[in-house]
Structure formats: structure tokens, C-alpha cells
Amino acid sequence: MQDNAEPAIEVDRLSKSYGAVRAVDGVTLTVPRGEFIGLLGPNGAGKTTLIEIIEGLRTPDTGTVTVLGHHPHPRNRALLPLIGVQTQKSAFFPHLTASEHLETVAAFYGLDRQAAHRALAQVGLTDSADARVTKVSGGQRQRLAIATALVHQPEVIFLDEPTGALDPQARRDLWAVLRQLKGAGKTIVYTTHHLEEAEALCDRVAILHRGRVVALDTPRELISRAAVGTQVLLPVGQIAPEQASSLDGVDSVTVDNGTLTLHTQHLTRVLAALGASTDLDGVQTRAATLEDVYLELIGAQS
Numbered sequence: 553m554q555d556n557a558e559p560a561i562e563v564d565r566l567s568k569s570y571g572a573v574r575a576v577d578g579v580t581l582t583v584p585r586g587e588f589i590g591l592l593g594p595n596g597a598g599k600t601t602l603i604e605i606i607e608g609l610r611t612p613d614t615g616t617v618t619v620l621g622h623h624p625h626p627r628n629r630a631l632l633p634l635i636g637v638q639t640q641k642s643a644f645f646p647h648l649t650a651s652e653h654l655e656t657v658a659a660f661y662g663l664d665r666q667a668a669h670r671a672l673a674q675v676g677l678t679d680s681a682d683a684r685v686t687k688v689s690g691g692q693r694q695r696l697a698i699a700t701a702l703v704h705q706p707e708v709i710f711l712d713e714p715t716g717a718l719d720p721q722a723r724r725d726l727w728a729v730l731r732q733l734k735g736a737g738k739t740i741v742y743t744t745h746h747l748e749e750a751e752a753l754c755d756r757v758a759i760l761h762r763g764r765v766v767a768l769d770t771p772r773e774l775i776s777r778a779a780v781g782t783q784v785l786l787p788v789g790q791i792a793p794e795q796a797s798s799l800d801g802v803d804s805v806t807v808d809n810g811t812l813t814l815h816t817q818h819l820t821r822v823l824a825a826l827g828a829s830t831d832l833d834g835v836q837t838r839a840a841t842l843e844d845v846y847l848e849l850i851g852a853q854s
């Protein structure tokens with residue numbers, strides 16, 4: 553019997569180098585069951601290497617990994633039914649329709665057509681069941697890749713940039729699919745370069761830089777701890793930048809593209825001071841986002 557208190561994933565002091573490049577450099581990470589965790593970081597930060605070591609597709613130099621209590625290395629067959637993997641280069645069986653492709657995958661797991669049709673429905677692709685895999689749109693391809701990872705109803709799902717090259721509507725549609733998986737109690741590990749998406753979807757995010765985890769927390773906590781604060785935006789000309797700088801609560805002022813931006817940790821004080829000096833019509837405020845935190849962290853480390 554499985555111990556449900558046991559974490560879904562435990563990574564301990566994991567490292568992997570390619571020649572002189574330390575792709576993963578001493579990563580320690582625990583993912584509880586049912587968590588939706590995002591791995592973020594610039595190109596080359598080590599996200600794919602880390603996720604593929606956890607999946608058992610790459611071998612670490614040092615350190616240990618357990619997934620649902622199993623070691624993925626050396627290749628561990630007991631783990632395969634428990635994990636679902638969508639990689640950046642997901643391949644489909646050519647010449648088949650979406651449902652035929654999934655039925656073939658289901659057969660590998662000793663499952664019948666029903667499993668394939670359930671996975672199609674889960675990602676909202678039932679209407680495209682008879683479409684050839686070579687003819688489907690980018691959004692449908694991504695859904696089919698996720699369905700391929702879901703056929704055998706795994707407990708832990710790994711998704712490497714599942715919303716990569718999708719248009720905004722297709723991405724939003726996929727968010728609904730990912731939220732449903734989370735709602736069904738699955739543990740999801742995913743990588744993305746879309747920070748607003750990670751902020752909307754993830755319970756926690758790990759920000760990687762040069763193979764190391766430089767931040768690990770809930771998006772909300774990371775944002776509240778960051779120094780970025782809130783921005784107050786108003787059209788240039790409404791108040792002189794020097795006058796704005798001297799207002800109560802203003803930390804700094806920048807002018808960009810016709811907009812004067814006041815940076816502050818004390819929004820109410822700034823709005824009160826601003827209201828006493830100028831008309832507040834046209835003034836906008838912008839709360840800090842995960843993207844601000846990310847840029848601050850990565851910028852500071854570069």
C-alpha cells in the first residue's frame with residue numbers, strides 16, 4: 553500500500569554537468585502530492601535537464617531522486633505506470649488519427665480503447681478524434697501530447713512547456729485542462745516561460761538560474777517579499793518628474809514611452825499625496841507580478 557503522506561517527488565542535492573556546463577547544480581526539492589509546481593528560468597537554466605532526470609530519462613552525476621517512493625535510476629519499470637510525461641518534442645505515430653494514436657499508446661499499457669477516449673475527452677479533443685495527427689492545429693497538437701501523457705491515468709504528470717507556442721485563446725483553453733488535472737488531485741510538474749501563466753496556475757514555483765534554485769515559494773509569497781512594490785502610472789506632463797519624486801512614499805520615478813511611473817511600497821500614501829497635487833483622472837496602478845520578481849532575481853544574479 554502506498555503511503556499518502558509520502559511526498560510525490562523528493563530531489564536531494566542533484567547535479568549534472570555536460571563538460572564544463574553545470575546544467576543542474578545541487579538542487580534539493582520536495583513536491584507534496586497534489587501540488588502544481590512550476591519550474592521557471594531563462595533558456596539554459598536547467599529546467600529540462602532537471603525534469604528529465606526526475607522522469608528517469610537522464611542520469612544524474614550525483615544526488616538522489618524518488619518519485620512516489622521509487623528511484624527512477626537505473627530505469628525503473630515500476631515507476632512507468634505512475635508517471636505521465638509530455639516532452640518538448642512529443643512525437644505521434646504518423647498516418648494515424650488522434651484516437652488511433654491514443655489507442656496505440658493505451659495498448660502499450662495493456663489498456664483498451666476506452667482509456668484512449670477518456671484521455672481525448674479529458675483534454676477536450678473528442679471532436680477531433682478522427683483528425684490525422686499530422687493535420688491538427690498547434691493547440692490540438694499540444695492537447696494530444698498531454699492526452700498521450702494521461703492515457704494510463706498517472707498520479708504524477710510532467711509537462712515541459714505545454715503551452716509553448718500557442719495563441720492566447722488556445723493557452724487559456726489549456727489552462728482549463730491543467731486546472732482540471734489539478735482538481736482531480738494529480739501532482740503536476742511543469743516548465744514554462746509564461747510567467748503570468750505560472751502565477752495563475754501554480755501552487756509554488758521554483759526559479760532556476762544556472763542550474764540552481766534561486767527562489768522557491770508560492771507566487772503570492774514571492775511577490776509580497778520582493779522589493780518591486782507597486783507602480784503608479786500617469787501621463788507625462790500631468791506632474792513634473794522632480795515634483796513626483798518628492799511626493800510622500802515615492803521611492804523612484806521613471807519616464808518611458810509617454811508614461812511617468814512612480815515606484816512605491818506605500819500606495820495609499822502616494823495616492824493621497826498625488827491627489828493633493830494633481831487630478832487623479834487617468835492615473836493607473838499596477839501591482840507587482842511574478843514577472844517583476846523573476847526579472848529582479850535573474851537580473852541580480854546575471
Ligand SMILES: Nc1ncnc2c1ncn2[C@@H]1O[C@H](COP(=O)(O)OP(=O)(O)OP(=O)(O)O)[C@@H](O)[C@H]1O
Binds near residue numbers: 594597599600
Ligand atoms: N544533451 C546535452 N548535451 C550537452 N549540453 C546540454 C545537453 N542538454 C542540456 N545541455 C546544456 O545544459 C544547460 C541546461 O539546459 P536545459 O535544456 O536543461 O535548460 P532549460 O532551462 O530547459 O532551457 P530552455 O528554457 O531553453 O528549454 C544548457 O547550457 C544546455 O546547453
